[in-house]
Amino acid sequence: MTDNSFLEVRDLKKYFPPRESFFGNTAGSVRAVDGISFELEEGETLGIVGESGSGKSTAARTLLQLEPPTSGTVHFKGHNLTALSEEKLRSLRKEMQMIFQDPFSSINPRRRIGDVLREPFAIHNLKENVAESIKELLNQVGLSSDHAHRYPHELSGGQLQRVGIARAIALNPSLVIADEPVSALDVSVQAQVVNLMMDLKEKLKISYIFISHDMSIVEYFCDRVAVMYLGKIVEISTSEEIYRTPGHPYTEALLNAVPGLEPEQKKQKIKIRGDIPDPSNPPQGCSFHTRCPLKEKRCEEMEPILKEVSPGHHVACFLKE
Amino acid sequence: MSQIELDVRNLNVSFSTPHGNFSAVNGINFQLHSGETLALVGESGCGKTVTALSILRLLPEASAKFISGKIIYSGRDLLGLSSQQMRKVRGKEISMIFQDPMTCLNPVLTLGEQLSETLLQHNNLNKKEALSKSAQLLGRVELSSPEEKLKQYPHQLSGGMRQRVMIAMALACEPKILIADEPTTALDVLIQAQILELLENLKKETGMAMLLITHDLGVVAEIAERVMVMYAGDEVETGPTQSLLKNPNHPYTKGLIASRPQPGLNIKKDLRLPEITGNVPSPNQRPSGCPFHPRCNWVMDQCKTQKPISKKSNHDHQYSCHLEPGSL
Numbered sequence: 319m320t321d322n323s324f325l326e327v328r329d330l331k332k333y334f335p336p337r338e339s340f341f342g343n344t345a346g347s348v349r350a351v352d353g354i355s356f357e358l359e360e361g362e363t364l365g366i367v368g369e370s371g372s373g374k375s376t377a378a379r380t381l382l383q384l385e386p387p388t389s390g391t392v393h394f395k396g397h398n399l400t401a402l403s404e405e406k407l408r409s410l411r412k413e414m415q416m417i418f419q420d421p422f423s424s425i426n427p428r429r430r431i432g433d434v435l436r437e438p439f440a441i442h443n444l445k446e447n448v449a450e451s452i453k454e455l456l457n458q459v460g461l462s463s464d465h466a467h468r469y470p471h472e473l474s475g476g477q478l479q480r481v482g483i484a485r486a487i488a489l490n491p492s493l494v495i496a497d498e499p500v501s502a503l504d505v506s507v508q509a510q511v512v513n514l515m516m517d518l519k520e521k522l523k524i525s526y527i528f529i530s531h532d533m534s535i536v537e538y539f540c541d542r543v544a545v546m547y548l549g550k551i552v553e554i555s556t557s558e559e560i561y562r563t564p565g566h567p568y569t570e571a572l573l574n575a576v577p578g579l580e581p582e583q584k585k586q587k588i589k590i591r592g593d594i595p596d597p598s599n600p601p602q603g604c605s606f607h608t609r610c611p612l613k614e615k616r617c618e619e620m621e622p623i624l625k626e627v628s629p630g631h632h633v634a635c636f637l638k639e
Numbered sequence: 640m641s642q643i644e645l646d647v648r649n650l651n652v653s654f655s656t657p658h659g660n661f662s663a664v665n666g667i668n669f670q671l672h673s674g675e676t677l678a679l680v681g682e683s684g685c686g687k688t689v690t691a692l693s694i695l696r697l698l699p700e701a702s703a704k705f706i707s708g709k710i711i712y713s714g715r716d717l718l719g720l721s722s723q724q725m726r727k728v729r730g731k732e733i734s735m736i737f738q739d740p741m742t743c744l745n746p747v748l749t750l751g752e753q754l755s756e757t758l759l760q761h762n763n764l765n766k767k768e769a770l771s772k773s774a775q776l777l778g779r780v781e782l783s784s785p786e787e788k789l790k791q792y793p794h795q796l797s798g799g800m801r802q803r804v805m806i807a808m809a810l811a812c813e814p815k816i817l818i819a820d821e822p823t824t825a826l827d828v829l830i831q832a833q834i835l836e837l838l839e840n841l842k843k844e845t846g847m848a849m850l851l852i853t854h855d856l857g858v859v860a861e862i863a864e865r866v867m868v869m870y871a872g873d874e875v876e877t878g879p880t881q882s883l884l885k886n887p888n889h890p891y892t893k894g895l896i897a898s899r900p901q902p903g904l905n906i907k908k909d910l911r912l913p914e915i916t917g918n919v920p921s922p923n924q925r926p927s928g929c930p931f932h933p934r935c936n937w938v939m940d941q942c943k944t945q946k947p948i949s950k951k952s953n954h955d956h957q958y959s960c961h962l963e964p965g966s967l
């Protein structure tokens with residue numbers, strides 16, 4: 319059934335054991351990812367957007383089987399990753415790489431850049447032309463071969479994120495999951511890194527999953543966008559559609575929260591208050607109803623499911639039915 | 640024009656480190672008017688935090704060897720005050736909030752203990768009054784059930800809530816000036832929008848002036864009346880926010896504006912985001928002439944050797960560039 323799709327995620331869940339509650343009463347398990355499904359075509363870029371705690375990183379890690387999912391399946395190029403042997407998975411890992419938010423914590427500060435980039439080759443026992451490959455990698459990400467001799471602290475945040483990208487593309491992956499790759503960078507440097515990722519996509523035929531809390535960058539970079547809230551996808555569509563006709567009030571709030579160069583345009587639009595609820599005790603009904611400015615009675619009682627509102631545009635909100 | 644609350648004149652700050660002496664802030668000038676929000680903008684390493692810390696005299700004495708210029712606050716030069724006099728200014732007259740609230744919050748004290756301690760330091764209150772004023776403050780920063788929050792510890796709060804607590808602490812003594820150093824940089828855009836709105840409301844209510852530091856011109860557009868753009872310790876362009884965003888005169892300002900993506904960009908598919916290539920130089924490798932010249936798309940021969948002097952643009956910005964006004 320899934321033979322010709324590149325990546326297909328079905329009803330993926332990741333629950334963590336209940337946290338010790340501060341006041342002694344036991345809370346339920348932490349439903350970090352609570353049944354998400356989507357597909358990614360080869361060469362496509364999918365954005366996952368949502369605020370902290372919505373389950374984006376957990377989704378990325380369980381998708382790559384860096385942590386075992388609680389349930390659900392992930393098919394990648396015809397392989398069911400959830401059912402694969404450790405050995406098979408290991409060889410497939412070359413094809414699936416990750417870029418992390420904070421390059422200063424995801425790159426060992428005591429190793430020279432050259433050694434950091436040697437690692438992926440060593441893990442997969444590749445010995446030929448490694449030095450040559452490292453040089454080329456550095457050039458590909460806009461650094462010079464001298465950078466191989468430097469230590470992470472001698473580089474700026476933007477330069478170090480380029481190293482993170484070089485490490486991810488070292489083994490020619492076909493899928494790269496970038497988990498908030500620019501959130502810790504200056505706005506001006508974000509543009510540099512995003513442009514680099516775009517160039518590499520063209521050159522190396524990479525498919526991306528790009529995670530961020532910032533709608534402006536996701537919408538710019540991605541072909542399609544999935545909006546996550548409390549472990550669920552509440553809206554998914556093309557970037558253009560999401561921008562022109564956002565279906566979910568949460569999506570609209572995320573768009574509206576982007577600090578604007580023309581603020582006159584956006585007074586009075588949807589704003590939401592407070593923090594995201596605790597995923598070990600999610601609200602009844604629509605999980606967004608506690609913060610939704612448009613909520614109705616039924617939203618507190620029943621949970622809306624994703625419905626197609628126009629071709630390829632799915633929204634989980636009663637107000638859109 | 641309104642009264643000048645803070646007047647920074649020809650501020651220079653140099654550090655002496657094992658790697659040599661270098662200057663991090665080079666003769667900047669700005670005025671903060673009462674009730675206004677002035678933004679200090681620039682990429683990391685441009686000297687924004689050093690400027691803010693100099694105002695409060697919080698730079699480490701060991702390395703910040705040379706500070707010169709004047710920082711005039713209510714008729715006195717803050718650089719000339721004794722440490723004891725300065726302690727009275729800090730918190731009570733001018734207070735500051737930071738990117739990471741945990742640098743100011745004590746992890747082992749409850750919010751009630753920390754807030755009332757701040758209040759007791761500067762006010763004539765008893766413990767009970769201090770606690771009830773603390774709850775009031777938490778309510779003012781729009782935290783729900785403030786009485787309960789008084790009993791909580793910082794780690795029990797989300798990042799956004801901690802930032803609210805820090806704002807409450809900074810406002811405890813009703814300062815005339817609030818310095819906010821990247822208060823929302825570590826937060827999600829959604830929570831950022833909430834905090835910016837809160838700061839704006841509090842500013843209106845109290846009439847305080849705010850010096851807001853950020854690397855994001857989007858944030859500036861949301862709440863600042865005026866902006867000063869800094870690059871490599873220099874003042875690059877200063878002007879009213881809307882005018883500066885519409886008619887930047889310095890290529891660095893223009894670059895910062897262009898690299899801020901706005902929703903809707905995707906529709907023009909396949910456009911690269913305009914970027915400022917390269918990096919901010921480290922202060923001990925400052926380029927000759929205009930420090931921005933190695934990254935500038937408009938670079939001319941004179942930029943490599945002569946440092947531009949500040950001039951007025953057609954739109955009444957002050958800017959430092961060899962280009963004539965209106966060239967961009």
Ligand SMILES: Nc1ncnc2c1ncn2[C@@H]1O[C@H](COP(=O)(O)OP(=O)(O)O)[C@@H](O)[C@H]1O
Binds near residue numbers: 335
């Ligand atoms: N290892 C873990 N154990 C328990 N809870 C976790 C763990 N990892 C993440 N969580 C919780 O799962 C939720 C989603 O977290 P995360 O996937 O990091 O979200 P995001 O990346 O969108 O910020 C959060 O409430 C977080 O506290």
Ligand SMILES: Nc1ncnc2c1ncn2[C@@H]1O[C@H](COP(=O)(O)OP(=O)(O)O)[C@@H](O)[C@H]1O
Binds near residue numbers: 681682685687699702
């Ligand atoms: N205590 C210090 N000792 C030595 N150098 C410092 C110190 N504080 C800041 N610097 C240097 O001064 C420059 C400006 O720093 P900073 O004001 O923190 O920049 P910004 O806040 O704009 O990111 C940087 O190059 C930084 O490394």
Ligand SMILES: [Mg+2]
Binds near residue numbers: 374375376497498
């Ligand atoms: Mg995350």
Ligand SMILES: [Mg+2]
Binds near residue numbers: 689820
């Ligand atoms: Mg700073």
